[in-house]
Amino acid sequence: xxxxxxxxxxxxxxIMVYKNKEEKKPKFIVRAxxxxxxxxxxxxxxxxxxxxxxxxxxxxxxxxxxxxEFELSSVNGTCFVVDFSKHPSHEVDEAxxxxxxxxxxxxxxxxxxxxxxxxxxxxxxxxxxxxxxxLKNQGVKAVGIDALGIERNAPGHPTxxxxxxxxxxxxxxLDLSKVDEGRYECLCMPLKIAGVEGLPARILxxxx
Ligand SMILES: [Zn+2]
Numbered sequence: 001x002x003x004x005x006x007x008x009x010x011x012x013x014x015i016m017v018y019k020n021k022e023e024k025k026p027k028f029i030v031r032a033x034x035x036x037x038x039x040x041x042x043x044x045x046x047x048x049x050x051x052x053x054x055x056x057x058x059x060x061x062x063x064x065x066x067x068x069e070f071e072l073s074s075v076n077g078t079c080f081v082v083d084f085s086k087h088p089s090h091e092v093d094e095a096x097x098x099x100x101x102x103x104x105x106x107x108x109x110x111x112x113x114x115x116x117x118x119x120x121x122x123x124x125x126x127x128x129x130x131x132x133x134x135l136k137n138q139g140v141k142a143v144g145i146d147a148l149g150i151e152r153n154a155p156g157h158p159t160x161x162x163x164x165x166x167x168x169x170x171x172x173x174l175d176l177s178k179v180d181e182g183r184y185e186c187l188c189m190p191l192k193i194a195g196v197e198g199l200p201a202r203i204l205x206x207x208x
Pocket of ligand 1: 198
């Protein structure tokens, strides 16, 4: 995979999880070992919002679409990475995003200081409602961020609603630490799971 940059978090027992909640940590269970069974087999109990994943509308909207109606074309194609990592604020807003020109159908990934956190940071950078509204009006088809939540302690979850309510998929948990600002080709392959509100995904970027 020459020239492709893997922007996926590694799933392990110690992966960073949202607000360090115990129930969100993946559970690896060894079912058989070479010593006892002659082969090795294990199970994984995984919250669907672990690490790098896509939120389906159903996550925030009661009758919203699930993974059954998800199409790969919604999260593959050209992607513009914007660099917010040196910005003094924690809030990605319309004023910041306005400096860029996106085309309808683009995906936008927001690189922030979060990509360099080794532990869950309660003061993580996030996308506010004005930023979400502006991206929606540009006609982007998906928005990604290197946070485990695209918004932070926002009553009513306006950022999720503005995006998911308008058919714009949200990708959370990206690792953009090795990616510079610019245009990329995005390859995103989520797991194929029926009827759920979130899909863990493997995501790679290649300079465009
Ligand atoms: Zn999620």
